[in-house]
Amino acid sequence: MRCPICADEFAWPDEPVVSLYDAEHARYDLVDISALPAAKQADLTRRGYRACPNPSGDTTPHYLPATYADYSDPLVVGLIGAPTSGKTHLLTAMIRQAYTGGLRPYRITAAALDFRRHAHFRETYIEPFERGGALPGTHTGIIEAADILLLRGPGGERPVTFFDVAGEDLESPEARNRASRFLVGADAVIFVHASEDPLDTKRQVAESENKSFDLAIERLQGIEGARALPATIAVTKADRLRYQPPVDRWLRRGDEQVLNAERIRAESRDVYAYLHHVGAGASLRPFESFARSTLHFVSASGGDVVVGDDLTRRFPRGVRPVRVLEPLISILAMTGVIPGSEAEMVGRP
Template sequence: MSETDTAPTGVRCPVCLSRVVLDHGELWLWKDGEHRKLDVPSDATPEQRRRLLLHAQVRCPNHVGEFPEHHLPYQYVSADSDPVVIALVGAPRSGKTHLLAAMIGSIQNQGLEQFDLSVSPLDVRGYEQFTNTKVRPLLDRDEMLARTSQDVWDFEVGLMVSDLGRPSSPPRAVAFFDVSGEVLATTGTASEQAFLDTVDGFLFVFSPDDMEDDRPDNTFATVLDMVGGKQDKAAVLVMGKADLYRFEHPVDRWLRDGVRAPDPGRVEAETGDLYAFISQYDKGETYLRPWREFGRAAIHVASATGGNRYPDRKRYERPVRPQRALQPFLTLMAATGVLGTPGARKVGR
């Protein structure tokens, strides 16, 4: 058997593209501001072992050394099926951070069993950090969220997602990364740009403010020009802050439609309606470009907050009430193969 016929072992690190192989003798735990070696006692009960491993991390070999030392969640490396990498792309004012926070909060509040999915944290520490710094401030305290990082991309939150309709199918690790197109265009290195090759699904977020601007943002174009193999990837376009158009057809119709299990006919109908609506504003075809270039694509409307913020304060005028924040997530799970029902396999095609 030739080397090219041998399947690679381990999983591909989304940070540096190295192959990471699980070694239970080399596990790490983040404690007191540093990574410390984790030793799982040989006499630990199955429940004790499971609890320890939920917090464990695996150090990436970082073969080329282009990035600082980094670690991956244990479940990302140990899962029996390939992880799914999701990239959030959008201009700073698109509301993508708020949308992701509303999405995770909606999962926490509503669950996904009605959609034949089960979700748990990929990494307990990271999940709790995202909840405490993003989800709870937005949903409980009606606060605006600020992006503080100036990195090309950041890991935001990870989930373990199970398809309840396929009990024999192992859970999939799903990792969400926030991609900064504006930083990528100016300071991104070739190795940082290579991250885009690891992405399975893209969440392109834009707002009415973006569409109505006489000078369209170039974030989408920057990312799209660097992504290869788009026909093998999935993309969901989301018109965020759709409450600003809540009295305009067809936005009003789809906002009222609520969250539905991924149905190819319904997704196609919404995509067609919104494509026609967005085309009225998107004269340069900036925001519709992903729909044309990806093998599987859909368009949704959603609102992370359901209302406006105070002009001079970093809070919202009314209690935050997300609208359809879960719909893009469900469509992505279908389009990336995490949800494997017969109907889901046709979504976005």
Template sequence: MSTPEEEPGARRVLCPYCLDKIRYDEKQLFVRNDENKFVPLGLEKEGTNKLRRDDAVREAFHKCGNSAKMHDHYLPAPYFTNGEPLTVALVGSSRAGKTHLLASMIGEVERGALDVHGLKATPLHTESHRSYLDQRVLKLRAGEMLAHTEQTDFAEFADGLLVGGGGTARPRPVVFFDLSGEDLERTGRVTRFLAAVDAFLFVVDPLRALPLPYLDAVRERTKQRTDDLGDRSFGTVLDRVPRDGRPYVDKAAAVVVGKSDLIRFEPAVARWLTAPESARPTARALREESRDVYAFLRHHGGPAWLKPFSDCARCTLHFASATGGQEDAGGFPQGVRPRRVLSPLLSIFAMCGLLPGADSQEVGL
């Protein structure tokens, strides 16, 4: 992890796209013009005025050296000028609810829900973050059903934040990848970034995982069916991550039973889905929730749905609902009421040393 005194350019930062390690270089700074094309920033025109230079860099992009011969790609400059980046990938089938879960997470962060946990979050890149809010968060909060993530030939992160504890240390860039389930099941270059991801959020779809009779009507309406073989994207992703000869994946992981509002009357689910998120999660509380989720999934869904827990050295399990209710006629006419969507993210932060007061060595074991 970088020290507070370390200057930009003193270390190499891993590009999450091509896996090159690149050093910050002011000559590689670009901005988007009116035609949305990247053009050189030309930082020299700001002279030696530190305020103007810093402001220009905050909204600039850094071009990657790209030795992998991919098409040109760029990262927000603050990705290089702050603390050690943390990359988080959401994993699950196309109908698991990953996009809604991430939008609800970012929405909770935007309204200041991290403050009570001793964390502050600001956009990694203001314009990109505003676009994500407009296209995802605000639409969901207005009751719109979000479209599934489309397949792509190049995996870009959906949104990025700068997250810190408010002390003297530089905040850390946190970026979120939300790929389609079809892409996650591929093994080509589009999923190469998985080899360098720091943390995973595995999203379980209860409609596929849980053969509970009272879910049959929803399955029939949405044309889904149960599958005791689990989510294929889980296995594909876990097999793609290097283990360096060890039996387990040495990455932070959280398993989230999404759409838990569908099973909210189950005692184990009700206990956690109604619990407030205002209290800072302790290793003990996370173990208790993980125990309940594990037992519930193991009993009703089977071991295949617990593959991330079996394969990852450190993993927590959670119940959460991105919307608080079912969609109706392509939307949420009663509005959305996220439930426990921050808990998986806080668990990831704790395991990665980003949550103040948490013992990063105890969480997820």
């Protein structure tokens, strides 16, 4: 199997031991479960972890849910985008909505597979986001997965690991070897482009380039079969374009309730035209580089952040995510998590 965190291949040990997390001492304890009754074994395995042997020795120690290898066909999904493009807010809104039944129209439920990781993600991102707080920029040098979910649906049970690293690392040729190693094992990529960024973009960026996209694509192209990797381009912060046709029309639709490849194609065409029109042609490279891709307008927060007198950054009217699941749904269709003939057509010309 391949570890979703370090992308190393290794044989999953078939031993009756699991590592249980001891919160009090902040450590993992190795427990031999062989003498326990089957029900207890199953329960401890469900809650337990296994240390990844990380044969290439290139990461800090990390643990996988002990049930990870029970599922065939795991997915690794990575977010790519410039610093402050909105990756973390989008992923937070997306995972939050997947948890609260947002994939029900596709008969998919989401649960945490890695309980500790999800609890951390919930406390650090989902809860502050729900309270209307702006999320901090992602620390550089972090190479751990953000969350590992288990999606259950007509396509079976699929673990999905999400990676959200700092845009700064994605743009840096030195750091990217570590930070974007997850790309080596990625099964799908969400490319995030921020529409108009008057608040955050203090830097001058040549319109002709999107460094994080370029570096990620370059790295992926070194991997066999990379052209077949499903990709989606999410133009986020689209709340800033809400009065602008045709963006207004897509945003007003809210969450879709059925999978419709033709509609996704129509939205993709509109996003393509928008990016082209505003001179962001460089952000269209994923569309040109991968055989199957879709493009979407999304908004994680529904509005701009406001800096208060105490310098905290908040969304004053709370958050109202718009169409944040659409990029994920396209990925799920293109990776077979949503099966069927309609899904087969998603992202194809």
